[in-house]
Amino acid sequence: MRDVEILAPREVPLGGPRSMTVLRTLPQRRRSLIGAWCFADHYGPDDVSRTGGMDVAPHPHIGLQTVSWLFRGEIAHIDSGGGRGEVLPGEVNLMTAGDGIAHSETSTAPTTVLHGVQLWLALPESRRASLPRRLEHYAPPEVDLPGGCALVLIGSLLGSTSPVEVHTPLVGAEIRLDPGARLEIDVDPGFEHGVLVDCGEVDVEGVPVPRASLAYLGVGAERLHLRNAGGHAARVMLLGGEPFEEEIVMWWNFVGRTSEEIHRARADWEAGGERFGEVAGYVGHGGPGRNAHGQARLPAPAIPPMTLRPRSNPAPHARTEPAR
Template identity: 65%
Template sequence: MSVTDPHPEELLLSPDAPHCADGARVEIITSRPVPLGGPRAMTVNRTLPQKQRSLIGAWCFLDHYGPDDVSATGGMDVAPHPHTGLQTVSWLFEGTITHHDSADNHAVVRPGEVNLMTAGAGICHSEVTTQATTTLHGVQLWTALPDADRHGPRRFDHYAPEPVLLDGARALVFLGSLLGSTSPVETFTPMVGAEIRLEPGASLSMDVDPTFEHGLLVDTGDIDLEGTPVAPTELAYTGVGETLLRIRNNGSTEARLLLIGGEPFGEEIIMWWNFIGRTYDEIEQYRTEWQDQGERFGITEGYIGRDPAGLTWLPAPELPNASMRPRRNPAPIARPEKRI
């Protein structure tokens, strides 16, 4: 998925985060609506990045969308666009999306199956809702690549995890390890990603890696984490040092959640539009190469937009005139008082 904001904000993200823990505290990160596309845009709820907290482990971007009536909004139609220095992680709850990229990977993204695209030094791709989709519902995430790996080759991974069945709960672990299940998909920093469903009135206690910070996104359900209510579209954050997370569904319908986590990312990064780099000069170079349709990003073949008169590729916005300033990520400790 692309950031299609006409004036994307520039972010310099840094760790500023000593290893520490301060009990089972929960910080709530609220989402902000962002239109994805043109006049009939589908609205997504963005929880990462935010001024409040920019990274959870290497997870640096989280868009939550739907359930979206494709007949009303047109669904997702993102023409070929570039990425550098990151991995895109696509996870659907409902509907299907076609994926084409410049590494000649062509796939259909389906519910319950993770599709992970590694941009490395540069890639471009397109994403379009399939004709058969009437409702689109899911999440799009990015993870930042560490400096040692960000200039590497393009890659695409697909994995359909087997469900972990528990008393009153069901989990699909698509990255990392959780609840006795381990994903074979390679990541470049230690992390975890899982969809969790809780039956009405059910509780789940999960052993978690104490070196990880975690985020729990609520899609549906009347949920509390460690006794703190978490509303749909909100992301509940817990810092490092925790060994157990307790979730409860207080509602009368099934709840669906997304758990992400990882070791605090110990590098400064700049995010602007669809690029992750380390300096303003790098971002400027990426933009120039994309505008010039340079070799770095290659060519995406197979894109068929829903609008015959639509763009065949997404041009980059203008760079800001102001210099990029550091945005320090808080220490990996939950701050309940920071709920905004």
């Protein structure tokens, strides 16, 4: 039996006192990355009438790709690279930031329940500054499995390959399990993997994984074993990739390499210059060009008076001892 490291989520408000709460499993003190996956938020099912849904005014990114994936609801996306459209259930939206992009995300008027994941990929040093701003959409076909099905949004798995462009070897998939089902899935032994449980009573390699937690599996195995121990359908997100060997500095919405780079990106955003461009046509819950708090763009928080250090990431092997 393989070792399984359980990464518990923490609650993070998405903005304001009347806000939607997300459950974040990456990054955290115990582990910062799985492959190049460096950020994982899980949210919902969220009652939009109670929380106000998602209304994230224009904000910046550097050095990453965002991966938006919904189970239910719709989100309007606008970015400064000219990308715009609706994020729909079962359709991956991948946005490449490169050296700088800004975008807004707003749940649409018809949306009553919002449910999905927001993920980030760290870009490698060799590509991160040269890539253009870009938005890609892809609706993967269902892959039927004995006892379930899968949708492959990033990379290749189960004979299905996604055409969206990523820049390190990766895999990302939604996997659904019928009640009582057991699945055995061939995986790349050079990848480390994480299994994020959306719903259901799921075992990973025989280890029960609580809802919204992420089960980490290190490199070396050729098969992944999943079981739905309950009487209702279950759903998980599989995230994997070759271990990302580069050190990264993550702060707010930026993925860089040095503290100086992060300070410069913050200053560029606050100055309102051309580096991040303009998000044209944003309509928030406060009306045209404003969110529910009256903001036309999100201000960058203050950086602590200290040198920002790279996030450490342990060796790509599951650690089952308690976190310190």
